[in-house]
Amino acid sequence: MPDMIQSHRNWALWLGFLLALGALLCNAVFFVNPPGKRAIPWLSVLLAGVSLIFLVRGLQRAFGQPRVYLGKILSSIVALVSLLLVGVAIFSFFQARAIPASAGAPKVGQTAPDFTLADTSGQAVSMAQLFAPAADGSQVVPPKAVLLIFYRGYW
């Protein structure tokens, strides 16, 4: 007597896996620097959360009817890998947002503290000096404004 049980694809489990993959991969969008990218971190956690729901549903099916939906062992492996991806996505979300409050940073209308720092050739550069007219009397017009970009560096 042949086995009459027809196997079905455990779509809930695979969808959970794809969503987990999406939660992680949507971070690649930052490299393209699109407008509205502020929403990407939230999209990532949203995908991760929805992924968890489908993973649970998929596992319920696999353990309820292992012979119909992808056996217990294989489905557990898929779920575990997906869980790992979800974990990384959620961890990165919180990690990337763990930034100090900077309550004492200069605000609009306040005076920016002056400073002197070395540039890439070791030359001292100060903000006051940037706005000063050229010392040698040349016709170089000092800038109207300077954009200061503080960044994390490439440790």
Add this chain to the structure above:
Amino acid sequence: MAISVDPPEVSRDLCKKAGYTFTFLSDPNAEVIRRYDLLHVGGGTDGHDIARPAEFLVDSARVVRWVNFTEDVRVRARGDEMLVAAKGLR
């Protein structure tokens, strides 16, 4: 003008690789970063103190005209946002 704790040589390599022509300043002891209250204690790899990302547009009277503090290190001010802020100055 970009400021980080990177030593000048690292910034020089970065400028060469990325083709940046604007000024890169080195604040290895994070003195200026601290003065601007932008220190991210232990934020770098190996627990180094680094700058949190932040952008300031400062006019010639040294008055801050525009700022951007991100909530997520992956989300930075876009070039066009900074240009709009700069063009808004009169």
